[in-house]
């Protein structure tokens with residue numbers, strides 16, 4: 001590679017400022033992936049790594065699937081890009097229709113973004129625009145939940161509840177409050193599926209609504225099952241209570257389904273799994289198997305109609321959008337991905353494999369350092385006892401040991417997370433779990 005700038009060195013790791021990464025530690029001992037296929041990655045030196053995390057909760061159909069690769073190649077050769085503002089291209093409408101067909105009844109309006117973070121901020125703006133359009137512009141407060149993750153843009157950072165993510169950015173956005181996290185190890189450790197205790201944590205929403213007054217509250221945003229903050233499964237009855245409180249007070253309920261969307265729980269969305277229809281639903285990642293960046297907000301028809309009908313004819317109704325909204329390559333990947341989900345019945349497969357993952361995971365009870373195991377659908381969480389004075393080290397070390405042994409698991413602090421592609425085989429589940437068991441034996 002010929003470089004003009006003498007201060008830039010080819011083939012070094014120093015120029016890429018890595019996201020959500022301890023840059024100095026990583027660059028001292030990099031873990032690189034260079035090739036992928038099906039359930040596997042390969043490192044640049046040709047070592048095979050079994051993917052226990054579907055990349056980053058996103059490659060639900062497995063890697064480099066031929067129909068998706070070919071669809072993107074075809075689209076790139078046909079039309080690389082088309083402007084999405086006051087213009088469009090046909091497969092944008094086809095892509096929206098494909099998503100609308102999967103969405104809960106009454107939620108058939110789809111706004112495209114490029115990521116989960118953009119979806120969260122778009123949904124927050126939609127909720128504010130909706131209340132303004134229906135004549136209640138005072139409704140501006142957004143309520144999130146401690147340990148919630150809604151990406152890294154301003155709305156998502158502030159509505160999110162991970163202290164470290166918020167610490168350096170105080171008060172980016174006014175009018176945000178939080179209900180407590182549902183995590184309750186003392187009562188719920190080693191629960192299978194939804195824990196029995198904690199529905200009452202939803203009562204806190206009623207308290208906040210009274211405190212702020214309903215006339216000031218725009219929306220509640222929660223992940224129906226929280227992934228990024230360490231696989232936190234909603235207690236039985238909890239989401240039902242949250243939804244009832246929102247309905248009672250005219251508050252927009254936003255489900256952040258960036259992780260749970262597209263078969264992770266064996267259903268198209270967690271909304272189907274829990275049989276709760278939110279008002280707005282954000283998604284991304286597996287929408288197109290992560291082949292091209294893409295996200296979406298799925299809105300209740302009534303929200304779309306209210307915002308659109310409030311504007312004078314001919315005027316732009318919702319002044320929001322991205323240069324790459326409904327990017328042709330992303331749409332092509334979406335259509336091929338959704339077809340693959342149907343052809344291979346991957347959501348049903350996810351449902352069928354979930355009990356096998358649960359059984360394998362819970363066999364780790366009693367393994368070294370393990371203080372909790374959680375599961376729902378094709379998701380697993382293993383919480384490790386933090387090492388005194390070094391919170392998060394054990395999680396990182398377990399991740400590194402597993403990677404060295406040829407298995408990719410995710411870690412968040414001292415919690416290991418599993419979310420394999422939906423094509424995983426039972427023997428591969430066994431290999432992942434045994435690799436974790438061995439790794440835990442070998443770390444202090």
Ligand SMILES: Cc1ncc(COP(=O)(O)O)c(C=O)c1O
Nearest residue numbers: 115116117149150151228256258
């Ligand atoms: C629930 C949730 N919301 C939002 C995001 C942010 O998505 P992105 O990284 O695509 O911006 C994530 C990412 O993991 C997520 O899990």
